[in-house]
Amino acid sequence: MKVKEIARLVDGEIVGAPVDETYEVKKAFASDLMSDVLRFHMDDTVLITGLCNNQTMRTSEMADLRVVLIGRDKQPDEDMLELAEDADITIIKSKYSIFKLSGILYAAGLEPLY
Amino acid sequence: MHYTFNIERGNFTDAGQASSSVKRTLKQLGVDPANIKRTVVALFEAEINAVAHAYGGTIDVDIDGEKIVMVVADQGPGIPNLDLAMQEGWSTASAKVREMGYGAGMGLPNIKKNTDDLKIDTEVGVGTTVTMTVYLI
Ligand SMILES: Nc1ncnc2c1ncn2[C@@H]1O[C@H](COP(=O)(O)OP(=O)(O)O)[C@@H](O)[C@H]1O
Numbered sequence A: 001m002k003v004k005e006i007a008r009l010v011d012g013e014i015v016g017a018p019v020d021e022t023y024e025v026k027k028a029f030a031s032d033l034m035s036d037v038l039r040f041h042m043d044d045t046v047l048i049t050g051l052c053n054n055q056t057m058r059t060s061e062m063a064d065l066r067v068v069l070i071g072r073d074k075q076p077d078e079d080m081l082e083l084a085e086d087a088d089i090t091i092i093k094s095k096y097s098i099f100k101l102s103g104i105l106y107a108a109g110l111e112p113l114y
Numbered sequence B: 001m002h003y004t005f006n007i008e009r010g011n012f013t014d015a016g017q018a019s020s021s022v023k024r025t026l027k028q029l030g031v032d033p034a035n036i037k038r039t040v041v042a043l044f045e046a047e048i049n050a051v052a053h054a055y056g057g058t059i060d061v062d063i064d065g066e067k068i069v070m071v072v073a074d075q076g077p078g079i080p081n082l083d084l085a086m087q088e089g090w091s092t093a094s095a096k097v098r099e100m101g102y103g104a105g106m107g108l109p110n111i112k113k114n115t116d117d118l119k120i121d122t123e124v125g126v127g128t129t130v131t132m133t134v135y136l137i
């Protein structure tokens, strides 16, 4: 699933690093626990999270994530957007809850990480 | 090559800067992605621990053709029971640390999993030194 398709499905707004139009997201993982994010292989995975701070970006960078979907209408600050751009991470922000985001993307065909 | 970084106590705005910088360097050196990932995940967890549980400290990274050695040293409170600390789920993290998305007690076990060699020297009231080695060949 393309990044812009995910953004469309969740009524999201794209910020952070520009979208890589060729990138195909295949899986999703939802967590607010950054140490859990660091325990798994995140290839072709979108992280769905309600944690919206610098550490979300740092963790995503270490985990080789390229797309992060931030729910619950949380607003990334300037610092966070800068980190996202530096680490080449596209952020999709959405007003929806994590449960709703997960449901929409699951129904649309994204696979669970496990 | 040798790199040194300082870690500041409780500074979650900048925490991870050293790991990020090491990641960039390893990419430039052409280290393969799987080894980069396990190296920086281990270093990042150790860096976060020094910020979250200790009073900051230093990171020393040595890279040669065959291995990466990372030493994260702090002058923190030390770890009273290392066996317990190494268990999945054990954590003494503060509310502030949990708000940042850490404190699940998965850091040390994940460091162990991602490195080829892990040595933790710790003394209560003195500090903790975590030495991690990743072999590239
Ligand atoms: N550098 C350190 N200084 C003091 N205590 C530490 C340090 N690193 C880890 N610990 C102790 O070990 C516990 C487990 O660490 P870890 O597995 O990384 O989980 P977490 O950081 O999520 O609590 C911590 O909660 C803390 O009590």
Ligand SMILES: [Mg+2]
Binding pocket: B045, B048, B049, B102, B103, B106, B107, B108
């Ligand atoms: Mg930890």
